[in-house]
Amino acid sequence: MSTRVVITGLGVVSPIGIGVPQFWKAALEGRSGISAITSFDPFPLEGYRSRVAGRIVGFSPEEYLPAGQGDRVDRYAQFALVAAKEALADADFKMEREDPHRVGVIVGAGMGGMVMGEREITQLYEQKRPHRVHPNFIPVITLNSASGIVAMAYGAKGPNLTISTACSSSAHALGQAMNAIRAGTADAVIVVGADASITPLVFAGFCSLRALSTKYNDAPERASRPFDSGRDGFVMGEGAGALILESLAHAKKRKARIYAEVAGYAATSEAHHMVIPREDGEEVATTIRLALKDAGVTPAQVDYINAHATSTSVGDAVEVKAIRLVFKSRADKLAVNATKSLVGHTLGAAGSLAGIVSALTLTSGQVHPTLNLDDPDPACALAGLSKEQQTRKAKVALINAFGFGSNNAAVVLKAVSS
Amino acid sequence: MANTTDVSGKIIQALAEYLKRDATSITPTHHLREDLGLDSMAVIEMLYRIEEVFNLQIPDQDLVGLTTVGHVIAYVEGRVAPAPSKTAAKTVAKPAAKTVTKKPAATRSPKSKKA
Numbered sequence: 001m002s003t004r005v006v007i008t009g010l011g012v013v014s015p016i017g018i019g020v021p022q023f024w025k026a027a028l029e030g031r032s033g034i035s036a037i038t039s040f041d042p043f044p045l046e047g048y049r050s051r052v053a054g055r056i057v058g059f060s061p062e063e064y065l066p067a068g069q070g071d072r073v074d075r076y077a078q079f080a081l082v083a084a085k086e087a088l089a090d091a092d093f094k095m096e097r098e099d100p101h102r103v104g105v106i107v108g109a110g111m112g113g114m115v116m117g118e119r120e121i122t123q124l125y126e127q128k129r130p131h132r133v134h135p136n137f138i139p140v141i142t143l144n145s146a147s148g149i150v151a152m153a154y155g156a157k158g159p160n161l162t163i164s165t166a167c168s169s170s171a172h173a174l175g176q177a178m179n180a181i182r183a184g185t186a187d188a189v190i191v192v193g194a195d196a197s198i199t200p201l202v203f204a205g206f207c208s209l210r211a212l213s214t215k216y217n218d219a220p221e222r223a224s225r226p227f228d229s230g231r232d233g234f235v236m237g238e239g240a241g242a243l244i245l246e247s248l249a250h251a252k253k254r255k256a257r258i259y260a261e262v263a264g265y266a267a268t269s270e271a272h273h274m275v276i277p278r279e280d281g282e283e284v285a286t287t288i289r290l291a292l293k294d295a296g297v298t299p300a301q302v303d304y305i306n307a308h309a310t311s312t313s314v315g316d317a318v319e320v321k322a323i324r325l326v327f328k329s330r331a332d333k334l335a336v337n338a339t340k341s342l343v344g345h346t347l348g349a350a351g352s353l354a355g356i357v358s359a360l361t362l363t364s365g366q367v368h369p370t371l372n373l374d375d376p377d378p379a380c381a382l383a384g385l386s387k388e389q390q391t392r393k394a395k396v397a398l399i400n401a402f403g404f405g406s407n408n409a410a411v412v413l414k415a416v417s418s
Numbered sequence: 419m420a421n422t423t424d425v426s427g428k429i430i431q432a433l434a435e436y437l438k439r440d441a442t443s444i445t446p447t448h449h450l451r452e453d454l455g456l457d458s459m460a461v462i463e464m465l466y467r468i469e470e471v472f473n474l475q476i477p478d479q480d481l482v483g484l485t486t487v488g489h490v491i492a493y494v495e496g497r498v499a500p501a502p503s504k505t506a507a508k509t510v511a512k513p514a515a516k517t518v519t520k521k522p523a524a525t526r527s528p529k530s531k532k533a
Contacts, residue, residue: 131469131475132469132470134466135459135462135463135466136459136463
């Protein structure tokens with residue numbers, strides 16, 4: 001039997017709270033982190049079709065990080081540092097007790113350092129002064145700036161990788177971390193998902209792609225509504241999630257508290273279309289089956305699904321189709337929820353937040369509500385979806401994550417007692 | 419226009435802001451790396467600020483000698499020294515390039531607004 005991998009620490013930076021206790025309380029209460037965008041100064045707001053987002057208002061890294069630690073990195077990497085710090089403390093993980101070359105960092109990020117990226121590009125094209133491009137521009141926008149800075153902050157000298165597969169980035173980070181520990185290349189991996197790209201250019205790009213919700217600009221909290229018949233696109237969010245993964249033996253040796261086991265993972269490509277999923281759901285179903293097989297569980301053993309559920313018309317329906325293909329009659333016995341209904345689509349952070357929510361669901365038996373499920377779309381109907389908080393003693397959780405570029409991931413978590 | 423004290427004061431001020439410390443604690447004898455703790459990347463960032471303050475471009479080959487605060491002050495003083503005569507002003511062509519690039523932009527924008 002391969003090395004078992006467990007989660008021993010969690011950290012969150014999200015629109016509904018910084019810190020796991022605040023985040024989880026808000027999630028169970030069904031608080032929305034979506035608010036109106038009131039300004040994209042100096043750009044005219046009317047140029048943006050969507051004007052809602054899950055933003056983290058008033059975030060200042062100095063409040064959470066040692067002086068100077070976040071100075072040279074972009075907002076998404078600052079989020080990553082804050083989430084990693086909480087997760088390491090939560091796991092009581094002390095680097096001085098570890099062989100540093102056995103501790104890795106794997107980060108999932110979709111867009112990366114776009115705050116500085118956009119500023120520098122704009123200035124260059126407006127001012128035509130190439131010599132005034134900031135010396136830190138390249139290190140900041142290089143997509144592994146977060147995995148680099150997290151390793152530097154803690155002296156983690158093991159495998160250091162960044163996975164960028166758009167919206168499924170940090171689900172892959174979780175899976176690849178599990179594989180690294182299984183393969184024996186690390187005892188522990190700090191897994192982070194992070195993005196902070198509610199920036200004038202990226203936001204406009206998603207608007208132009210007609211991917212974002214536009215019907216609820218005057219009622220922001222109602223805009224992210226996965227599986228509801230009134231859904232009209234996703235709502236951009238920002239944030240970071242961090243999870244400490246380690247081998248079961250390593251966790252036991254240091255008497256760590258264990259949230260859950262990361263038991264299975266699958267990565268596939270639909271090889272189909274850059275942004276549109278295959279509508280029959282077959283490829284998503286295959287991904288789920290492969291992850292369950294990797295975890296050594298049957299569909300009948302799964303209790304809970306943290307759905308990808310971005311609140312887009314096609315995406316949500318395809319996911320439910322795939323769930324029905326895999327789980328058949330059990331599909332209506334599963335508890336299912338959509339974390340994006342609370343915080344929006346945090347892109348690179350989404351998979352890690354799903355991992356955190358799933359771990360907390362397994363340990364607490366509480367399933368957070370899916371907001372705005374006022375009129376469930378018959379095409380996405382699942383009996384286990386609810387806009388109310390549910391109690392469910394779940395032993396096996398499935399995390400779905402799909403990304404642009406025809407990319408699919410599925411991760412399976414098991415309760416530690418199982 | 420820029421006299422010696424101006425240059426020295428502006429450089430120390432820029433350094434103080436970059437290092438987030440009091441300007442009075444920085445002296446020309448301070449070694450950038452040994453005394454102020456600036457690594458090579460930090461020196462580049464600091465010089466980037468100084469380039470902006472004095473509207474300069476510092477070529478790579480000039481970086482070598484800049485190891486103390488005093489070196490930086492002396493170097494910048496040499497670069498921004500008031501021109502001895504009007505004809506010499508022509509040699510200080512680089513800063514003027516900025517205004518050249520601005521002009522077409524200024525003439526272009528009203529047109530595009532009318533269009």
